[in-house]
Amino acid sequence: MATTKLSDVKIKSLKPKDKLYRLLDSDRLYIEIRPTGAKVWRFKFVFQGKESSMSLGEYPAISLAEARSLKDQMRAKLAKGIHPVEDRKNIRAQALAETTNTFDSIAAEFKLKRMCSKSETYQGKFDIALEKDISPVIGKKNINEVTSADVLKILDNTVERVVKESNGRFTGASAALENRRFVGGVIRYAIATLRAENDPTYAVRDVIKRPRVNHARALTKEERYKARTSLPKYNGTQTVKNAGFILLYTMLRAVEIRKMQWSWVDFESR
Numbered sequence: 001m002a003t004t005k006l007s008d009v010k011i012k013s014l015k016p017k018d019k020l021y022r023l024l025d026s027d028r029l030y031i032e033i034r035p036t037g038a039k040v041w042r043f044k045f046v047f048q049g050k051e052s053s054m055s056l057g058e059y060p061a062i063s064l065a066e067a068r069s070l071k072d073q074m075r076a077k078l079a080k081g082i083h084p085v086e087d088r089k090n091i092r093a094q095a096l097a098e099t100t101n102t103f104d105s106i107a108a109e110f111k112l113k114r115m116c117s118k119s120e121t122y123q124g125k126f127d128i129a130l131e132k133d134i135s136p137v138i139g140k141k142n143i144n145e146v147t148s149a150d151v152l153k154i155l156d157n158t159v160e161r162v163v164k165e166s167n168g169r170f171t172g173a174s175a176a177l178e179n180r181r182f183v184g185g186v187i188r189y190a191i192a193t194l195r196a197e198n199d200p201t202y203a204v205r206d207v208i209k210r211p212r213v214n215h216a217r218a219l220t221k222e223e224r225y226k227a228r229t230s231l232p233k234y235n236g237t238q239t240v241k242n243a244g245f246i247l248l249y250t251m252l253r254a255v256e257i258r259k260m261q262w263s264w265v266d267f268e269s270r
Helices: 006-013 064-079 084-100 103-114 120-138 148-165 173-192 221-233 238-250 254-258
Strands: 021-026 029-033 041-049 049-058
Touching: 021 064, 021 148, 029 064, 041 064, 041 084, 049 084, 064 084, 103 120, 103 173, 120 148, 120 173, 148 173, 221 238, 238 254
Parallel strands: none
Antiparallel strands: 021 029, 029 041, 041 049
């Protein structure tokens, strides 16, 4: 390998040959000239008695000055007992984790693997919660960096949104509690798959109080009579009128009547 210190003029003049050849610059930094014409910077080093080499990039994307600077950085790592190749792998792995371990990416995986048995309606609620309340706050964050303050912000934003959209008819407490459960579910899935260490939703579990449930009471005899006599006078569609009578005489829920199928009706065994 030639030992004359390199210059940009010298490097630009180098032509490919039938076989790869190398030219040394200084301190074990050299450039490889490959048969394809590619010119690649490499640095040779010894770590714990074993000789190795590593690529520093391709010329001219990495200039001579930049290659020398990178070589000095690698020498500094070696002086601290750090293997430069392993260190670079760790840095790249961390950078990859920061892009693949975002809350949104793990939420998508969570939905695919843990919510597949849930109803389409429930999965739809999850998607809406992500879009409207959760992702705008923590979607792009590495899941390990999500804090209790982030979760609190999601809860506050949810309450504010629901109150605004309902013109004050709803408090937003139920939606906020559900969003906290969604966030906690995703993060606990990340913990189970060794990509997160703690659940920040726990610290804010008591911030939003569960709203009191007011169960519908049974109609009195007088109220049932009034409903039955008022229905024939109803000016709406016959479909709604029929649904009202079915409701009175079967005690089904409104949702059950809306989704009722003919296969459920048996006039013979009524």
